Amino acid sequence: MIPAADVVELSRLQFGLTAMFHFLFVPLTLGLSWILVICESVYVMTGQQVYKDMTRFWGKLFGINFAMGITTGITLEFQFGTNWAYYSHYVGDIFGVPLAIEGMMAFFLESTFVGLFFFGWDRLSRKQHLLVTFLVALGSNLSALWILIANGWMQNPVGADFNYVTMRMELTSIGQVFFNPVAQAKFVHTVAAGYVAASMFVLGVSSWYLLKARDTGFAIRSFAVAAGFGLASVCSVIVLGDESGYTAGEVQKVKLAAIEAEWDTAPAPAPFTAIGIPNQKEQRTDYAIKIPYVLGLISTRSVDQQVTGIKDLRLEHEARIRHGMTAYAALLKLQAGDTSPAVKAQFEAAKKDLGFALLLKKYTPNVLDASETQIKAAAGDTIPQVLPLFLSFRLMVGLGFLFLFIFSASFYFLARRNLAPQRWLLRLIVWSIPLPWVAIETGWFVAEYGRQPWTISGILPTRLSASALDASQLHFSMFGLLAIYSALFVIEMFLMLKYIRIGPAALHTGRYFGETTNDTSALPAQTAASH
């Protein structure tokens, strides 16, 4: 039974909220682990105690985040089997491998080495401990790789084929799934965004210490590591974001057109709509300010290729729906026992558009009898809501350039040994700590909302992916999960703020603010900054 629209929307909302909560923890783990590697590498190379203290202190904050974040993604897997049973069956053969590897990575590699990181300081040599820290970072990042391979496949389903006997997608090439260009671009863009978030976190906390003129020696070194790592990361995010957009333009033309509110196919190279208010009903963008050539150059990397507009894509999808109907007719025959070569050939020739025919299920149970009006309506459904995508994308990009400014300014003033007087910058950084999370969540929103109406792009409509559950059951589970995750978030904030307030004194080395009044770490910021 196809679930009611409200059940599908509730299932989507539950999955979306859970994923967004989960991803509050992930970026900090991804980035902070590498900052620990950098700090500890300097400690191993120079033997300076302050770098060991930095590794241990930021490691504590990493530990809190790791403990709070680990397994929060498991509820997504719970939801696969229960709320998204049909989707789950459809993708099971593809997702089994990456999800199993991710589970192994998270529970064995990461958890083991995180334990060794905390309890191995007195048991391992310096180099051995550094290796452990490196493996923590590598394990965390590789875990993200497998998940993003799975997600990339949903955006660009390669290396798989539909089997009408088992009624699911089956793996034909693991190499194509792993080296899916969308997944690779998504992975590097996502982890680099995590590095930016972690850098801003370290930069922000260090700035707070500098503003309070406490632990300045410790803070200025942490600031330096975060500024350097953050600047490199934010440059990577921008370049890799461009690559991610380019690959999306190659395989998800509708998403790109919706993000850019590109209603009509403009002559090449297409202009970029910097600002405007997309009007979906009238299919135009009001008050648009356009920059000539930019969209064409960014999305096609050429001056002579067009960017197909939404109206043309809609017509293209109408044709694909009609073509998909022939696959649907052949599938019915196959399932009825007619496995003649002619029917198989008909199915094989049209099955890439089967998913488009399935969009008609929203309007009629008899897909083959769909009217022209129903076909046009189904084609209209292939266009996601443009306004939220248009605004979210611009918010994400705008924040990206703000981060570039912050890290560049931080690096510049630090290199000039003139950071302490720039109190405006330090205050801006402290207030900017949450912004990378805003950018990351809006980025995920663009990626996932822009994929609608599909769970697997062009293959399986969202509406057919969901289980026919009771709406009240979904309400209960959603509010229950929200309550659990909100509590976890509050606990994380409490522990983080507690240890940030204590500062490196939490290490009880006797060298930091609140422990002694006679140490260089408590020197005024100006003095330490000029060291």
Added chain:
Amino acid sequence: MRTLKALARPQVSQFRFALELTTVVAIKAALLYWAWSAWFSHPLAPHMRMSPALVQQQILGAPAANFASAPFAASDLSSGENHDSRR
């Protein structure tokens, strides 16, 4: 006495930190287990697999009339685990 206290402090701190995290992780694991048993312990697609007949019903509207005869037996449809062996 003061030196002894100072020496003991890092261990106490490390222990307290580990205790805090262990407590949080244990509570979280209990809550997640409770959530699983309350809402997600009877999945329609255990191990990401379900009966193709159900999927066929969802996709095609209803199982084909002669579903029992071809291309696979209806008796197999109660368990999704066995279908791949027919390929």
